[in-house]
């Protein structure tokens with residue numbers, strides 16, 4: 015409704031007061047079509063105002079109207095100022111609330127980070143706990159295993175200890191028995207000692223007897239002659255038989271050493287030798303008579319056995335023999351080893367063998383593995399001992415080695431010769447056996463030699479028959495054999511000079527020919543009449559040797575004396591045999607007793623050792639058992655400690671879990687508080703709307719009343735109306751304050767309920783609504799100021815509509831844009847304008863959901879540390895946004 019001046023409805027264009035005068039009520043909002051609005055007219059007309067409703071004209075004095083206008087202007091200016099102050103306060107509150115929101119957000123972020131850290135720690139702790147649990151399991155498994163192992167070991171040890179104890183007690187019993195038998199043993203020992211003394215005495219006697227026997231034997235040998243000659247005749251060879259050769263040798267008195275040679279159809283020449291072996295006598299028979307000489311070498315005498323004779327008479331056969339019919343050489347060594355073995359208790363022997371060949375007055379070592387150009391010479395190493403430096407001395411331990419050595423020598427002799435038989439006929443084969451002995455009783459040491467010589471053929475060759483090399487060979491053989499004869503002759507004659515050095519053969523045999531040495535000559539003859547001349551020659555040489563040696567003795571020896579000596583010798587032999595027998599028995603007894611005593615001693619020693627050993631074993635087992643028990647107790651302690659650690663860790667985990675649950679509960683509470691706050695917000699909004707509506711109603715009432723006042727001012731009731739207006743305004747203000755207080759209380763209630771998060775939301779929402787409300791009010795207040803008064807008495811429906819349109823458009827702008835008030839020129843507000851506040855509010859909800867989701871995820875994959883790290887990073891990003 016517009017008030018038309020002058021009673022006419024003024025056109026908008028024509029009405030000069032339309033936008034010039036101030037509205038009495040500060041805006042068209044409070045105007046109603048039912049209300050009467052006065053307007054000033056012209057000077058005269060201005061004093062009357064016509065109401066469109068009642069069409070009544072109201073007279074208003076111009077001065078009063080001005081005063082009223084001033085009053086209202088001042089009043090509204092005050093209101094505006096108050097509202098500005100209020101707005102500023104609210105803005106400050108908003109800023110504080112926003113700051114608080116920021117702080118709360120930061121705190122919330124910290125809490126989130128703390129929660130993440132706690133979650134991470136919890137996960138780590140879970141991992142550690144898992145590891146510890148696994149370790150504990152493995153330790154407990156190991157412990158169980160060890161326990162079982164040690165239990166079995168201990169049970170085994172127990173068994174062993176029991177058996178050992180049994181053995182120990184048994185051994186103790188045996189030891190006691192042994193100890194009991196010690197007196198008996200002592201008796202036995204004393205008996206044995208007496209026997210030993212007796213044995214020693216017997217040994218002395220035995221050695222004396224042996225010496226006597228050796229003396230007697232040597233005397234016997236000497237009576238027989240130091241050089242003894244055996245004659246051996248081979249059988250006719252097949253060739254000789256087929257050639258029809260006749261046998262010229264007669265062996266009727268061969269047992270007496272007599273050999274007959276048929277020199278003609280009726281003539282027979284008899285030869286006397288120490289032994290005559292017929293063709294029927296075998297190698298054993300020959301050696302049986304030669305063996306005493308052989309044994310002499312073990313007594314320390316030098317011995318020489320050589321075979322002499324015409325080629326083909328059997329020298330090599332006698333000395334070397336064949337593999338199945340071995341000769342003197344092999345049998346000698348066999349006898350030496352046998353006797354040495356028999357004497358092993360009283361003597362130790364070292365036997366070595368050298369095999370030489372003397373051919374054309376040159377010495378060749380048949381045992382040398384490689385041929386040497388160096389000439390072997392004979393040297394005198396010491397008095398009565400000659401040797402050949404550089405010669406091989408093969409040490410032989412048993413008879414098998416002897417045979418190998420002999421074979422090696424025999425084979426070497428054949429090397430380099432086209433005709434083996436011829437070569438052997440023209441060279442001397444010499445086997446030297448060196449014996450070193452030690453008497454274990456007397457400590458006497460001897461060094462003796464035994465030469466076994468297979469001489470070259472002794473046949474005399476006519477100078478016309480042979481020439482060149484063969485002649486030289488023959489001459490050398492003749493020289494050496496003549497030298498041998500000369501030596502023997504010199505020895506027989508007790509010559510001061512013995513021509514040993516006339517040939518290599520005699521030079522080599524120097525130690526074994528003459529002196530205390532014993533010599534055996536084996537003269538080999540052929541029975542064939544074709545070889546009669548050589549046979550006679552050989553027999554004559556042998557007879558000369560034997561005759562030279564025995565001739566003088568034989569002549570001086572009385573046959574009765576010889577018989578007497580023979581009887582004495584026989585008696586001595588018998589005595590010796592009986593003494594040997596008794597000695598042997600005594601020795602056997604002593605040995606038996608000694609062995610018994612030794613056995614006892616040994617048993618006693620063994621028992622003592624066994625006891626000691628068992629005691630040691632028992633000790634070690636006991637220590638081992640105690641050690642194992644200690645280890646078991648240590649393991650138990652460790653296990654307990656681990657269990658304690660595990661329990662503490664479990665408690666920690668439980669604590670953490672409860673903390674996490676608390677946090678979850680807090681989060682849930684915060685969510686519920688948010689919801690509550692939203693509810694309160696909506697309630698508050700409704701209340702605000704109601705209050706706005708109420709204020710509108712009140713304002714309308716005020717306007718109405720003002721209008722009535724204006725009307726009544728004319729009726730002199732303006733004072734009371736003003737008073738009423740004031741009261742109403744106060745009432746309105748109070749209501750507004752109450753509303754504000756209520757809103758603040760609501761917010762405070764929310765803040766109190768949610769000290770961090772709720773407060774943020776409350777402030778935010780309250781601030782936003784209050785802002786909009788204040789803006790509305792402010793706009794409604796400032797609009798007339800900025801755009802001028804609507805009415806100043808010129809109110810009209812078109813103007814009112816226009817005002818409403820503009821207001822709505824501005825309000826819509828304000829509400830839609832949500833811009834800060836123009837008065838908020840503070841920089842802080844520029845930085846943190848409401849949209850930004852709204853933005854800041856938004857993440858408050860989102861991170862909760864994210865955090866909740868993350869927590870849930872975290873629980874689902876609690877052990878995935880990498881995933882957790884990623885989640886945390888994402889959260890940080892979200893928070894940094």
Ligand SMILES: Nc1ncnc2c1ncn2[C@@H]1O[C@H](COP(=O)(O)OP(=O)(O)OP(=O)(O)O)[C@@H](O)[C@H]1O
Pocket residue numbers: 247248249251293323324325326327328329330331332435436438439440469470471538
């Ligand atoms: N007592 C014997 N019984 C059987 N056969 C014999 C006997 N003596 C020698 N013989 C045989 O006579 C042959 C000649 O013997 P052996 O070679 O030993 O003579 P030797 O005197 O060594 O000759 P050489 O001087 O040429 O070496 C051989 O075949 C040998 O087997």
